[in-house]
Amino acid sequence: MSKATLPRNTTRQAEGMQYGDVARTLHRFSGAVIIAFVLVHVIVQAVRHVPVFAAANAPWLKTVQEQNWVHAILFFCIAFHTLYGLKLLAGELGFTIRYQTAFWGIVGVSSLFALREMLRYAGI
Amino acid sequence: MPTDIKMRAEIRRYDPGVDAEPHYETFEVAGQDNWRILDVIRSIYERQAGDLAYQFACRVGRCGTCAVKVNGVPVLACQERCKPEMRIEPLTPFPVLRDLVVDRTEIEARYEQHAYAPQRKTEYAGGPEAIDVKLAEHLCHMGSCLACMVCVSGCPAVEERAFDGPAFMLKLRHMAEHPADSGNRLEQAIDAGMLECFGCDLCTQLCPADLSPAQAIREFRRDMIFGGSKKHE
Numbered sequence: 001m002s003k004a005t006l007p008r009n010t011t012r013q014a015e016g017m018q019y020g021d022v023a024r025t026l027h028r029f030s031g032a033v034i035i036a037f038v039l040v041h042v043i044v045q046a047v048r049h050v051p052v053f054a055a056a057n058a059p060w061l062k063t064v065q066e067q068n069w070v071h072a073i074l075f076f077c078i079a080f081h082t083l084y085g086l087k088l089l090a091g092e093l094g095f096t097i098r099y100q101t102a103f104w105g106i107v108g109v110s111s112l113f114a115l116r117e118m119l120r121y122a123g124i
Numbered sequence: 125m126p127t128d129i130k131m132r133a134e135i136r137r138y139d140p141g142v143d144a145e146p147h148y149e150t151f152e153v154a155g156q157d158n159w160r161i162l163d164v165i166r167s168i169y170e171r172q173a174g175d176l177a178y179q180f181a182c183r184v185g186r187c188g189t190c191a192v193k194v195n196g197v198p199v200l201a202c203q204e205r206c207k208p209e210m211r212i213e214p215l216t217p218f219p220v221l222r223d224l225v226v227d228r229t230e231i232e233a234r235y236e237q238h239a240y241a242p243q244r245k246t247e248y249a250g251g252p253e254a255i256d257v258k259l260a261e262h263l264c265h266m267g268s269c270l271a272c273m274v275c276v277s278g279c280p281a282v283e284e285r286a287f288d289g290p291a292f293m294l295k296l297r298h299m300a301e302h303p304a305d306s307g308n309r310l311e312q313a314i315d316a317g318m319l320e321c322f323g324c325d326l327c328t329q330l331c332p333a334d335l336s337p338a339q340a341i342r343e344f345r346r347d348m349i350f351g352g353s354k355k356h357e
Contacts, residue, residue, distance in 0.1 A: 011205045014194040
């Protein structure tokens with residue numbers, strides 16, 4: 001067994017979670033969320049602060065911005081995308097982290113950021 | 125004690141000489157819960173579909189011949205346990221010869237193309253060559269790849285990009301670390317699409333031989349950054 005592999009049950013390979021698939025999908029999803037957020041942010045600033053767009057000032061924007069789940073997802077995505085990207089970089093620089101440990105570690109830390117946002121909105 | 129169970133196996137059937145399109149055929153199988161996928165396939169072949177094409181050799185997970193996809197996940201049929209519901213398909217992305225048998229011509233051609241034998245600077249002098257014990261152990265482990273193509277079939281980069289696949293990268297790394305080899309394996313790996321790898325480690329998780337092609341790719345990439353590939357030099 002190499003330093004990157006884990007002991008596992010080879011008779012139940014098709015039953016377990018495919019960590020690589022989930023991590024890659026989450027990485028792409030979180031990247032898309034970040035891009036969408038930046039785009040929306042730019043549009044919102046234009047609508048709110050450029051006089052030409054003042055007429056289009058959407059009253060629902062503030063409500064959307066103040067949703068705790070929106071912030072929780074956004075913070076999770078930023079943290080996950082950054083940490084997973086750093087994990088990939090670290091691997092290429094010679095620091096090997098086992099895929100399962102890395103996945104749960106990154107999901108755990110990212111969830112803490114999401115939880116913090118939820119608690120902040122709850123006033124805790 | 126194994127218990128009797130009823131299973132439902134959906135098998136992808138395709139005979140290029142007869143069928144216009146691949147189709148799925150469902151079989152009800154009575155067996156035991158300790159059966160492997162290969163036992164299920166053999167049972168279907170013996171009792172229900174004598175024209176079912178499949179292949180196997182060692183039955184102990186050492187030859188890699190029986191690799192198939194079960195419920196979308198590439199596995200060795202002789203190792204994976206049977207399930208109450210299962211969809212059995214040939215390995216992707218390889219061309220299908222018939223039913224569960226894939227054409228390995230391209231795979232063999234790639235192995236040949238990459239020249240997976242030490243390329244020596246000087247002619248082999250004969251006799252045993254001194255080698256560090258730890259390195260020998262490491263090379264021996266890397267050389268235990270079954271060439272079952274489970275990693276290639278599971279690799280998302282192979283599916284999306286111009287990438288030969290993790291198994292070939294592992295073999296190239298094997299040669300890159302071999303003391304007798306003088307070939308430029310890093311360049312070969314880059315030409316074979318090494319930079320397209322997502323680093324997702326799915327190949328590591330799926331490898332029936334407990335190898336890590338993803339680690340081999342990371343080591344090649346580290347060499348790209350810091351230079352050098354021979355650990356023993």
